[in-house]
Amino acid sequence: MKSIMFIAPPAAGKGTQAEMIANKYHIPHISTGDILREIAREDTEIGNYIYETMASGDLVKDEITYKLIENRLSLDDCKNGFIIDGFPRNYEQAVEYNKILERVNLKLGYVFVLDIDKKTLEKRITGRRVCEGCNAVYNINEESTTPHIESICDICGGKLYQRKDDNLESFRTRYQNYLEKTATVLKYYEHQNVTYHIDGNKSVEEVATQIDDIINKKGN
Numbered sequence: 001m002k003s004i005m006f007i008a009p010p011a012a013g014k015g016t017q018a019e020m021i022a023n024k025y026h027i028p029h030i031s032t033g034d035i036l037r038e039i040a041r042e043d044t045e046i047g048n049y050i051y052e053t054m055a056s057g058d059l060v061k062d063e064i065t066y067k068l069i070e071n072r073l074s075l076d077d078c079k080n081g082f083i084i085d086g087f088p089r090n091y092e093q094a095v096e097y098n099k100i101l102e103r104v105n106l107k108l109g110y111v112f113v114l115d116i117d118k119k120t121l122e123k124r125i126t127g128r129r130v131c132e133g134c135n136a137v138y139n140i141n142e143e144s145t146t147p148h149i150e151s152i153c154d155i156c157g158g159k160l161y162q163r164k165d166d167n168l169e170s171f172r173t174r175y176q177n178y179l180e181k182t183a184t185v186l187k188y189y190e191h192q193n194v195t196y197h198i199d200g201n202k203s204v205e206e207v208a209t210q211i212d213d214i215i216n217k218k219g220n
């Protein structure tokens with residue numbers, strides 16, 4: 001069973017890598033950011049709360065994410081593996097994640113840590129575009145991930161948009177959150193010897209190769 005987690009700062013390319021692995025191994029890509037963005041589209045109390053929180057770059061309340069994750073991991077398509085992206089983001093979530101995994105009878109597996117420079121992230125954040133239809137991610141500041149037709153998804157023909165939180169101001173809050181809160185998650189997993197560090201400054205293909213090599217070496 002391939003259970004894979006990514007720990008990475010915003011715009012490090014974890015979504016892109018997660019999508020590639022999901023397609024390769026036919027396992028679901030579970031992104032808390034994507035699930036939350038869906039809910040944020042609804043004109044409900046919780047939808048509006050999530051919309052505002054995400055736009056500011058802050059984290060939404062832990063309890064909301066726990067329910068989403070447990071419900072999603074309970075589905076049958078996770079039995080042969082899954083990729084969790086964007087969770088856990090703080091120490092409390094990491095501790096709760098263990099309990100959730102136990103309840104749904106799944107394993108922690110690989111914890112990939114994408115190491116990447118802040119300067120590279122700032123360049124990527126302003127170029128990121130996401131497909132409205134299938135959530136595919138592009139970057140117009142990088143040749144290899146620019147869509148063939150401007151603003152149109154290569155995969156499904158959907159319209160590409162720029163996320164509301166993909167601006168430098170919101171990025172700085174999210175990056176600070178990452179440094180302060182996710183650093184404790186990192187330590188938590190480092191202690192358990194389950195992390196694999198990847199050089200995220202490399203191209204999409206080179207990062208994918210580093211990840212593949214680790215999975216192939218371990219063989220499960």
Ligand code: AMP
Pocket residue numbers: 010011032033034036053054055057058059060061062065085086087088089093165174
């Ligand atoms: P992402 O798509 O992973 O960059 O997440 C975008 C935004 O969604 C974050 O800045 C948070 O506002 C929210 N979010 C995603 N995952 C979580 C989480 N695990 N806990 C709290 N908020 C989250």
